[in-house]
Amino acid sequence: MKAILIEGGEYLLGLSVFLGEGLKAETKNYLETLQQAGFSSVFTSLHIPEDDATLYRERLETLGYWTQALQMDLTADISGKALEKIGLTISDPVSIKQTGITSLRVDDGFSNREIADLSHHLKVALNASTIDEDDVQELIDDGADFKQLTAFHNYYPRPETGLDKKVLIQKNHWLKSIGFRVAAFVPGDKTFRGPLYQHLPTLEDHRERHPLASAIELQKDCLTDDVYIGDPMIKAFTIRQFQSYHKNKTYLLRVRPVADSQWFDFILGQHQNRRDPARDVIRSAGARLNIHGTVEPQHTFIRTKGSVTIDNCLYGRYMGETQIVVSDLPADEKVNVAAQVIQEDRDLLQLIKAGDLFELQNDI
Known part of the structure; x- marks a missing residue:
């Protein structure tokens, strides 16, 4: 099988909007906020209950209008029957585009022949977890435009069913060797989707993890180009954390x-980890040059993960x-414990590497 190499590009961030409960002003405001924070794509699902087809079409067009106004992409997860329910068909891609998708x-x-034909009119995301070499060969034989194809992993609502990291890396390595951009999901931390309300990650290990920590792990370790928040909403400060990392590193x-x-x-305030990073701690480069006065011993107790310390x-x-x-340490009479990183943010500590910037803010 011949590899179809496609020029990559920068990773993107996306969010999920589900149409089952309608679209509110809060949803529009959330879209606008995340777009300003650097998110550029929206994921939605069109697996539609029998009696809600008309309502879903209206909501889809509203969402499409919002995303177009914000210059955001809109990816819709669909089956052939779902398209038919809302009066669309892949044989008429112009009508699909008119909804904002x-x-x-x-x-x-959908057959691989249909996907290949559609790829000449619209971007198509394939199920990254199920596509195999036979599918790729059929798409090649059917003349698919591989520049229009991406590989998109599932999210897993039920606990214990998410993917293992090693499995994800192995699959993504193969997908990247073909030339696909790869997308996956991380959990949210504010509003969760029913009926289980147990987060929507691709990796099981991410189910209870910080969304940004999960996203960085997917991009840095797992050969993932595009990361979407699976759950409907993330917290306001989490949005700030995404914006700070992706715009200011x-x-x-x-x-x-x-x-x-x-x-x-x-x-x-602002700090930078030393370029010769320690095993057990994140060391602020040059902090001791800014000290004025004498640091007397105070609170020299056990240093648990997340403790912020100052040598006396x-x-x-x-x-x-x-x-x-970053690793629990014993008490030391020469080291004062001044603060604690809050529990929600401790997942980020292991990601701070040599020379990385970080900022400590008072959790008021």
């Missing part, structure tokens, strides 16, 4: 002070050294 994620009910971390810590204000005067020339603990 820019890409169809096809699953059941800076991790935002919320911290809370240890009671009456004298050095809490000192540790707040007993450490001599290291006084003022500021660190975030």
Whole structure:
């Protein structure tokens, strides 16, 4: 089988909007907020209950109007029967485009011949988990435009059914060797989709993880180009974290002070991890050069993961050294614990590598 190599491009971020409960002003505002934060694509599903076809068509066109106004792509997950229910057919791609859809994620009910033909008129997302070499060969033989094809993984609503990381990497490695862009899902952290409300990730390990930590892992470790939030909404600060990372390459971390810590204000603000990164801690480069006065011993107790510490005067020339603990460490009379990274943000700590920027913000 001949590989079809396609020029890649920068990764993109996407979100999910589900049409089952209607579209509200809150949904539109959420779209606008995420678009400003760097999200450029929307995923929706058109697996439609029998009695809601007309309603779904109206909601789809509303969503399409919003995404077009925001210059966002719209991918619709469909089957052949679902298209028919709302009065559309792949034999008329112009009508599909008029709804605002820019890409169809096809699953059941479409032959490779139909997909190949459709690819000359519309972007098509294939089911990344089920496509195999025979499918690819058929698409080649049928003259598919591979520049219009992507591979899109599923999300898994039921706990314990998400993919294993090794399986995902293996499949994505093969997909990338063919030339596909690859998309996958990470969980949200605010509003969840029923009936299970147990998050919508591609990887099982991500089900309870921070959305940004999950997205970075997919992109850096798992050969994933495009990452979508599977659940309907993420929190406002999580949006800020995505925006800060993808626009400024800076991790935002919320911290809370240890009671009456004298050095809490000192540790707040911008930092950079040293370029010779430590195993057990994230070391703020140059922090001790900014110290004024003497750091007396205070709160020299056990340093659990997420502790933000400052070396006191007993450490001599290291006084003022500021660190975030990434592996539990024992108490040290020379090290003060000034704050704690909040639990929700600790998934991000393991991602901060040599030279990475991070910012500590007071979790008010």
